[in-house]
Amino acid sequence: MSQVASGSQADTSGEAHTPLGPLVLVTGKGGVGKTSIAAGLAEAAARRDGAAMLIEFGDGESGKRILGRNSKVIHRVVDPRVAMEMAIANLLGSTILAKLFLGNFAVRPMLRAAPAMRELAMLECVRLYADEVPGKLVVVDMPATGHGLTWLRLPVQMRDMFASGPIHDLAARIVDRLVAPSRCSVVVVTLPERLVLSETVELCRALDREVKLPPARLVVNRFPSELAPEAWDQTRALIARGGPEGEAAKELLRVMDARRTAREETLTILRELDPKKGSHVTSKLLFPESLEDLGAIDVASWLEARGAA
Amino acid sequence: MSAHIPTTIICAGGGGVGKTTTSAALALALARKGKTVLVVTVDPARRLAHAMGVEIDERVQPAHVEPEVEGKLFALMPEPRRSTPTFAEILFEGRPDDLARVMKNPVYLTMADAAASMHEIVSLVLIARAVEKQKFDYLVIDTAPSRNALDFVSYPGRLAVLFEGRAVGWLGGLARRVNEEGESVKDPGMFAGAQARIEALFARILNPRLLRELAQLFADLALVKDRFAELARTSETLLLGSRSRYVLVAAPSGSAQADAIFLHKKLTKLEQRPVGVILNRSDESPPPWLEVLRKSAGGWPALGAAIAQVDLELKTRRRAGDRLSDGLKKAIGQVPQLRTPTIEAADPAVIVRGLATALTPSLEQLAGR
Numbered sequence: 001m002s003q004v005a006s007g008s009q010a011d012t013s014g015e016a017h018t019p020l021g022p023l024v025l026v027t028g029k030g031g032v033g034k035t036s037i038a039a040g041l042a043e044a045a046a047r048r049d050g051a052a053m054l055i056e057f058g059d060g061e062s063g064k065r066i067l068g069r070n071s072k073v074i075h076r077v078v079d080p081r082v083a084m085e086m087a088i089a090n091l092l093g094s095t096i097l098a099k100l101f102l103g104n105f106a107v108r109p110m111l112r113a114a115p116a117m118r119e120l121a122m123l124e125c126v127r128l129y130a131d132e133v134p135g136k137l138v139v140v141d142m143p144a145t146g147h148g149l150t151w152l153r154l155p156v157q158m159r160d161m162f163a164s165g166p167i168h169d170l171a172a173r174i175v176d177r178l179v180a181p182s183r184c185s186v187v188v189v190t191l192p193e194r195l196v197l198s199e200t201v202e203l204c205r206a207l208d209r210e211v212k213l214p215p216a217r218l219v220v221n222r223f224p225s226e227l228a229p230e231a232w233d234q235t236r237a238l239i240a241r242g243g244p245e246g247e248a249a250k251e252l253l254r255v256m257d258a259r260r261t262a263r264e265e266t267l268t269i270l271r272e273l274d275p276k277k278g279s280h281v282t283s284k285l286l287f288p289e290s291l292e293d294l295g296a297i298d299v300a301s302w303l304e305a306r307g308a309a
Numbered sequence: 310m311s312a313h314i315p316t317t318i319i320c321a322g323g324g325g326v327g328k329t330t331t332s333a334a335l336a337l338a339l340a341r342k343g344k345t346v347l348v349v350t351v352d353p354a355r356r357l358a359h360a361m362g363v364e365i366d367e368r369v370q371p372a373h374v375e376p377e378v379e380g381k382l383f384a385l386m387p388e389p390r391r392s393t394p395t396f397a398e399i400l401f402e403g404r405p406d407d408l409a410r411v412m413k414n415p416v417y418l419t420m421a422d423a424a425a426s427m428h429e430i431v432s433l434v435l436i437a438r439a440v441e442k443q444k445f446d447y448l449v450i451d452t453a454p455s456r457n458a459l460d461f462v463s464y465p466g467r468l469a470v471l472f473e474g475r476a477v478g479w480l481g482g483l484a485r486r487v488n489e490e491g492e493s494v495k496d497p498g499m500f501a502g503a504q505a506r507i508e509a510l511f512a513r514i515l516n517p518r519l520l521r522e523l524a525q526l527f528a529d530l531a532l533v534k535d536r537f538a539e540l541a542r543t544s545e546t547l548l549l550g551s552r553s554r555y556v557l558v559a560a561p562s563g564s565a566q567a568d569a570i571f572l573h574k575k576l577t578k579l580e581q582r583p584v585g586v587i588l589n590r591s592d593e594s595p596p597p598w599l600e601v602l603r604k605s606a607g608g609w610p611a612l613g614a615a616i617a618q619v620d621l622e623l624k625t626r627r628r629a630g631d632r633l634s635d636g637l638k639k640a641i642g643q644v645p646q647l648r649t650p651t652i653e654a655a656d657p658a659v660i661v662r663g664l665a666t667a668l669t670p671s672l673e674q675l676a677g678r
Contacts, residue, residue: 029324029325030323030324030325031323031324031325031326031560031562031565032324032325033562035564059567059571061564061567062564062567091513091514092510092513092514097510100507100510101507101510104507107507107511116419144324157419158419161415161416161419161519162519163518163519165513165514165519166513166514167514191325194356194655194656194657195329195354195355195356195357195657196354198355198356199354199355225618227611227614227615227618228611228614228615229611230609230611230612231611231612231614231615233611234609234611234612235612235615238602238605238612244601245601245602245605247598247601248597248598248599248601248602249598249602251596251598252598252599252602252615252616252619254653255619255653256615256619258653258654258655259653261655262655265655289622
């Protein structure tokens with residue numbers, strides 16, 4: 001039995017999962033397995049619809065590795081410098097003018113020191129890539145830096161600051177086609193660790209309150225599998241015997257307790273996002289601990305089995 | 310005001326490798342040796358802050374994860390969401406009117422609020438100010454969880470270029486050339502010089518009101534140029550001076566190995582040689598207690614299953630740790646490796662204490678004498 005299949009009984013959500021898309025933004029802290037979930041969602045959509053796109057920031061190495069060689073998913077990488085050129089060329093209607101403008105002695109240091117423009121350009125680049133596959137699911141593996149929220153708030157801020165003109169239009173276009181609640185779903189990925197989870201709860205609330213984008217899925221990655229309750233009784237019995245065995249059993253008890261605490265704390269913290277408390281996060285998924293690196297196909301199968309793809 | 314420059318340890322690595330915890334642990338290990346240490350977290354975690362007894366704000370606060378080291382360990386964990394006012398407050402200290410004007414400038418508010426690197430700049434400025442005010446033996450900086458984390462090393466310089474170069478004056482002048490009625494600069498035609506052409510492009514992208522607000526912002530920032538330059542110089546000495554020490558942090562997960570190699574390359578470009586790479590959650594050998602228990606689990610299926618599960622997890626973790634170690638040896642073999650075990654605990658303070666103990670034998674290598 002694969003690691004992925006086990007532990008599925010622990011899900012907190014019995015509800016049907018709301019459909020995703022057409023654009024899915026996957027966000028979360030670095031190292032939580034965001035790319036695996038994003039690639040899995042794209043893989044499942046590609047199986048279903050014949051094609052899908054995964055958009056990644058950075059160098060694109062991890063997306064490529066997780067998707068594997070035979071994936072039907074179209075993989076695009078957003079490079080900040082290229083994005084800026086694409087966006088400015090789009091604004092000015094010419095690549096040559098854009099190069100001239102970006103090469104200017106005053107423009108260059110200003111753009112380097114005012115990165116809001118760069119982020120807007122990267123979002124514009126996402127929009128342009130997404131236009132390549134109309135009608136197909138586009139999954140964006142959002143950057144880990146900064147608050148996930150900053151990226152989603154930015155287009156509205158820029159649109160309102162530039163009351164008119166091309167940048168206003170650019171920001172408005174991104175608002176309408178990329179981050180409008182009717183266009184996109186947000187998937188938040190997190191880990192069963194106190195530090196990470198409490199931040200996630202704050203993020204989920206802020207997404208709902210500030211940008212009207214409550215997460216369509218909340219995925220807790222690497223959720224430890226459950227051990228039988230008798231294991232605790234038996235371990236305690238060994239401790240009571242004393243001697244080297246008792247000492248060893250103490251160590252095991254510590255490990256078992258830590259795993260159980262992680263499980264319980266996760267469930268407790270997730271309860272703060274209960275719909276009864278006014279939260280709009282209805283789909284909570286507990287992805288079982290699978291210690292080896294997972295491929296996109298494994299994740300896709302798991303999501304499909306849960307009806308969450 | 311000249312500052313005492315402490316030994317600065319900068320922890321860099323990809324996301325999720327335990328950088329924040331490692332920084333806190335290194336700081337605690339140094340504090341246990343009687344050193345006065347300031348740990349700075351650019352990407353603060355509330356629970357860790359609380360475990361250390363500090364609030365997430367702009368003050369340097371005494372921290373403790375163990376009662377006996379209280380007073381030697383200080384923490385600075387600035388709130389990312391307050392970066393915009395904090396930056397202006399520090400630069401315009403003692404100039405309430407100018408501060409009020411900047412805080413009303415929509416360009417400043419939007420740009421600063423939206424800029425991901427703003428918080429790192431603010432953190433650096435806060436560090437520089439803290440070092441001016443108080444003497445520390447060591448400074449431990451936890452960088453942002455990103456491949457671009459080291460870009461912040463060059464921020465002070467980049468901003469200085471913007472302020473000191475021709476750019477600010479030119480940008481200010483551009484706004485004056487936009488006439489009062491709000492008409493934009495006229496298209497200079499085919500044969501105009503490159504400068505006029507750029508001005509026209511600018512006017513095409515920005516609207517006149519915004520151009521004026523932008524120019525006002527630059528004029529205001531020019532007032533505090535010297536103060537900024539002073540803080541930038543201190544940060545640069547801390548980050549790239551002879552007493553800076555870089556520590557790479559990795560863990561057997563996702564892209565951590567590729568991130569560490571990438572960051573090493575960036576450091577080489579900055580002419581910095583990392584003093585070590587910490588491999589978190591990379592246990593080296595099976596714990597002896599597991600062997601002892603395996604023999605006594607016979608007849609107790611639930612216990613046997615629990616042992617098997619824990620054993621499987623530890624084994625897989627060890628294999629992943631070995632793979633990471635081999636990969637890093639091949640790519641950046643010249644950087645000494647330090648493997649730390651997984652610390653099984655839910656309480657962040659317990660993890661910090663455990664990791665501090667695990668790092669203590671290597672403290673001299675990481676922190677110097």
